[in-house]
Amino acid sequence: MNAFIVAAVLLVLLGLSYQMGWSKSRAIAGTGQRLHSRPAYHGARVAIWVLAPAILIVGLWALFGPGVTDGFIRSQIPADIAATLEPGQLVNSVNRIKAIASGYGIIGEPQPYEAAAADALAQFQLYSFLVVIIAAAGIGILALLYARSRIVPGLRARNQVERVVTLGLLLCSAVAILTTLGIVASLLVEAIRFFTFINPLDFFFGTVWNPRFSTTGTGGEGDYGLIPLLWGTIMVATIAMLVAVPVGLMAAIYLSQYAHPRLRNAVKPIIEILAGIPTIVYGFFALVTVGPFLSGLGDAVGLDIRATSAATAGLVMGIMIIPFISSLSDDILRQVPTSLRDGSFGLGATKSETIRRVILPAALPGIVGAFLLAVSRAIGETMIVVLAAGNSPILRFNPFEPTSTVTVTIVNQLTGDSDFAGPQSLVAFALGLTLFVLTLILNVVALYIVRRFREQYD
Known part of the structure; x- marks a missing residue:
């Protein structure tokens, strides 16, 4: 048609x-x-x-x-x-x-x-x-x-039209809710199938990831320990946040409180361009430029830094998510009521004291939301980790060595012909469900913080 x-x-x-x-x-x-x-x-x-x-x-x-x-x-x-x-x-x-x-x-x-x-x-x-x-x-x-x-x-045409509009809004809300429930249900059903092959305790607390059929007759389904992947995800996301949070927040404070309007109007779009660059470009940048640079820097100071490592992926990922923090935090800081600033200045506080003791606490709920968005973006990133982290699902605590994450492993397990009949492909659903629960926990914690401080500063 x-x-x-x-x-x-x-x-x-x-x-x-x-x-x-x-x-x-x-x-x-x-x-x-x-x-x-x-x-x-x-x-x-x-x-x-x-x-x-x-x-x-x-x-x-x-x-x-x-x-x-x-x-x-x-x-x-x-x-x-x-x-x-x-x-x-x-x-x-x-x-x-x-x-x-x-x-x-x-x-x-x-x-x-x-x-x-x-x-x-x-x-x-x-x-x-x-x-x-x-x-x-x-x-x-x-x-x-x-x-x-x-x-x-x-x-009563208005009443009829408004009822139709209300019904349309309700259906749109239902689509979002039903989509979420459908995703959770599909993940849960396939994850339960996976746990018929693998013991849940071995999956959630195992420290070895080797999803291949064994030729020795023991452990014929391979090893599916989640800990190496979960630790790699947390380590890469933590490095990314250590880079993005201070840079993004300081940039937001400068643009919203110190910068001249002309400078702000010129600099903010440039920073936001970083959010529009495809992640595959960041991955090539990490693989070709940042990784060799860190490796050379490690040789200069006597450290063994691999070109493909958690540090490389985390550093480039942090650069990528800077706009998520800086742009949102800038808008939130500018929305703080002027009366709070004027009251602080009237009591004799300096500009820096006003920012630290008045503006930042008042804008904290929104800033926490920006941080949460950045963390979710870091946890769900795939292409940068595929190219820059080394794809090595081994439990390591050294950020300068190769690692792997949950999202990269999902891609690896679903690449090629997947019949979804064995644990090798079904494990992707268990990993996806784990990632969903992890993100849900972050949302709950952030919601608690937002509500607590919003009540304090309303």
Whole structure:
């Protein structure tokens, strides 16, 4: 179905219905009768009446159309040929006919029945598209005439429109909640399957990560100790926060309290550009520039620093998340009421004392939120760690040696052909669930801090 044509038809119906509803209500108001609702609400009400059935028809075809199309294609394959095809071969034949009908072409010469079926499919798609468009437009026009005929001075159009808007907002909220529940449910179900292979105690408290089949007959599923990955994640995120928090917060304090407005307007966008750089670019930067630099620096001072290490990944990751802290903290600091500043200055406090004892405590809930966003970003980062940390899932406490994180391991376990039948692929869901719980704990702690200090400074 041509999405552009469908969108154009819906937009035409929208504009026409709104205009007709608005114009009739204006005409009624012009006769001296008092309307319950403004003309804009009458136009919006008619537009809703028109769009709802039209979108329903288009949505139903989008939902059931592919199945109907596949059934039509199968009906075009000769019965004697279809009887000789295996289920997989039949699916492949259907896909080939679709490719021929779409004009993309296929590998090899098409069979005569495939060419005939493709021609029939092209006509079927054209006719079905026209039927859907005509049906949507026809029902929309009927709904337009009905809704317009119901416009009277006492019609509570505003109440109806507001109920629809409220329902739409509720559905949007439900989508976010249901999406979260769906993610958790999918992770939980597959994680439970994983724990049928591996003891949960061995997973959560194990110190060896070696997810390969054993050839010795013992431990045939491999070793799935979470501790090395969890420690690597915490170590990289901690290094990143040690870099980003002081730099980002000090930059925010300077830009919001000391910098001239012209300088602030020039510097802040430059800092925010860091947030728009793709993480793969940061990974190459860490691999090619920062890693060799740290290794050379270690040789100069007598330390053994590997070019790919937790320190390299954490340092570059900290640079990447500086804008998350500086930009948000800057906006939060500028939102502190001026009366608090003026009261502090009136009591004789200096500017630095006002910042330390008044502005920062008052803005602490928002700053904690910025820190939480940065921590979540650091924990969930993948590409920088893939290129810069060394991908070595071994329990090490030295930040200058290679390590691995939970996100990198999830990528490794799901790379290639995954049948999700063994622990080698199912472990990714257990790792994802662990990461989700870790992030949830951070959110709960941050929410507690925010509420406590907000009550103190409100």
